[in-house]
Amino acid sequence: xxxxxxxxxxxxxxxxxxxxxxxxxxxTTFSLGGLxxxxxxxKGVFFLTANASRKRFQxxxxxxxxxxxxxAVLDPRDRRTLLLAIRTGHLGPTVFRSTDFxxxxxxxxxxxxxxxxKDARRSTVVEQVFWLTPGHAAEAGVxxxxxxxxxxxxxxxxxxxxxxxxxxxxHPNWIVWTGDxxxxxxxxxxxxxxxxxxxxxxxxxxxTGSAGVFESIDQGAHWNLLNTGMxxxxxxxxxxxxxxxxxxxxxxxxxxxxxxxxxxxxxYRMYRPEARWIRIGDNMPRDVGDIGFxxxxxxxxxxxxxxxxxxxxxxxxxxxPAGRPAIYRTRDGGDSWMRLxxxxxxxxxxxxxxxxxxxxxxxxxxxxxxxxxxxxxGSIDEGDTWRCLAAHLPxxxxxxxxxxxx
Amino acid sequence: MQVGIPSVLQSxxxxxxxxxxxxxxxxxxxxxxxxxxxxxxFRMVNEADTLRPHVRVFVNRESISDLECAVSxxxxxxxxxxxxxx
Numbered sequence: 499x500x501x502x503x504x505x506x507x508x509x510x511x512x513x514x515x516x517x518x519x520x521x522x523x524x525x526t527t528f529s530l531g532g533l534x535x536x537x538x539x540x541k542g543v544f545f546l547t548a549n550a551s552r553k554r555f556q557x558x559x560x561x562x563x564x565x566x567x568x569x570a571v572l573d574p575r576d577r578r579t580l581l582l583a584i585r586t587g588h589l590g591p592t593v594f595r596s597t598d599f600x601x602x603x604x605x606x607x608x609x610x611x612x613x614x615x616k617d618a619r620r621s622t623v624v625e626q627v628f629w630l631t632p633g634h635a636a637e638a639g640v641x642x643x644x645x646x647x648x649x650x651x652x653x654x655x656x657x658x659x660x661x662x663x664x665x666x667x668x669h670p671n672w673i674v675w676t677g678d679x680x681x682x683x684x685x686x687x688x689x690x691x692x693x694x695x696x697x698x699x700x701x702x703x704x705x706t707g708s709a710g711v712f713e714s715i716d717q718g719a720h721w722n723l724l725n726t727g728m729x730x731x732x733x734x735x736x737x738x739x740x741x742x743x744x745x746x747x748x749x750x751x752x753x754x755x756x757x758x759x760x761x762x763x764x765x766y767r768m769y770r771p772e773a774r775w776i777r778i779g780d781n782m783p784r785d786v787g788d789i790g791f792x793x794x795x796x797x798x799x800x801x802x803x804x805x806x807x808x809x810x811x812x813x814x815x816x817x818x819p820a821g822r823p824a825i826y827r828t829r830d831g832g833d834s835w836m837r838l839x840x841x842x843x844x845x846x847x848x849x850x851x852x853x854x855x856x857x858x859x860x861x862x863x864x865x866x867x868x869x870x871x872x873x874x875x876g877s878i879d880e881g882d883t884w885r886c887l888a889a890h891l892p893x894x895x896x897x898x899x900x901x902x903x904x
Numbered sequence: 905m906q907v908g909i910p911s912v913l914q915s916x917x918x919x920x921x922x923x924x925x926x927x928x929x930x931x932x933x934x935x936x937x938x939x940x941x942x943x944x945x946f947r948m949v950n951e952a953d954t955l956r957p958h959v960r961v962f963v964n965r966e967s968i969s970d971l972e973c974a975v976s977x978x979x980x981x982x983x984x985x986x987x988x989x990x
Binding site: 588605606612613623624 | 912
């Protein structure tokens, strides 16, 4: 397959090659060279494969055309196993897995599903599998899945069968922390940002949009809130015990005590031994604010992060503030931020969702994000300049970077 | 008995729009269907044993909501998947 040049940033997009629709059981046809972007969309999963210089990206897919793909993740432990969190229109949610990177697909024999409730108030069912996290490097085959409503599931066989994490799903406070089932978010209220401490498989975090951040030190048997320092924008108490909405949380792989989150209201950082969130978004320009969904960290520099601010004024459009798209980067842990918009159109009105920004591990970090109007943007100079890598795709839910040659 | 399969579920039946399955009730029929085509039931029936929204089962052209509805070998069973949204 020949490589196609990427389109350039700016108002005019170059026509993209027409993607060839493939049957879910047919082989995808891209090489396993350097790195690829796994793009989950409202209508299937796409793959953008980079050449060695990352100046050319080849689009392939969609696989699972017509299926809602919330998350596509490659197992970094074997760099072969690929899991998809899938839902099809009004059919039930499931997980598809491939052990040959898209060559063939198998549906999970036992997808994530809640156990039969003993209490009618808890009668709830998994509506979508939203988030996938590979387990600890020392636990081959272990994966975690976050669902909507807020369920946490674990697989020990590479995603084929899933069991509920009882310490969360059956927690006595689950109904309190997850709120009124009639007041769900339009796109669901998921468990997301499942993080495993690279030093200790028993030490985990996740977040929900109804309660906040949770931490476990016994591999999910018990969970405690970790919300101190966050500020609630509404309600009589600005610092309730729970009721926060972290949109995306991540920890630094080389400094696992350092957590960052892009909250519904604010950008925060926590040094875990201090157990207090610090609102580093206060250092963003006032006219831009610190509302957003996604945050990505430099894999080798714990003080460098990227965010894509959203408009949180009046009715909360959650599009680019003033319609002017820009990434903001910090090099000092959030004490200051730099606006980066070279290559972006003057105006755009899209949203970048929580799973839709990712970084690669190249010598000069590549940063990528996807938009709700189906564009994929990339920078291979850590955000200084941007190119549109693909356009005219469906609504983008997620982007993950997959490295094959490490 | 023969069971009509909607297009959205035909990836489980190798493209067949009508398949054979057995059972004395719709619930048993769906269990047998799942044994023959693993995974198909969970796409239609959630973990609370309730038909998912927009999935309909017709027995002899009548929509049924009770999965314990009795069926016999001569019945015509059809599964339909409604669509809405974009």
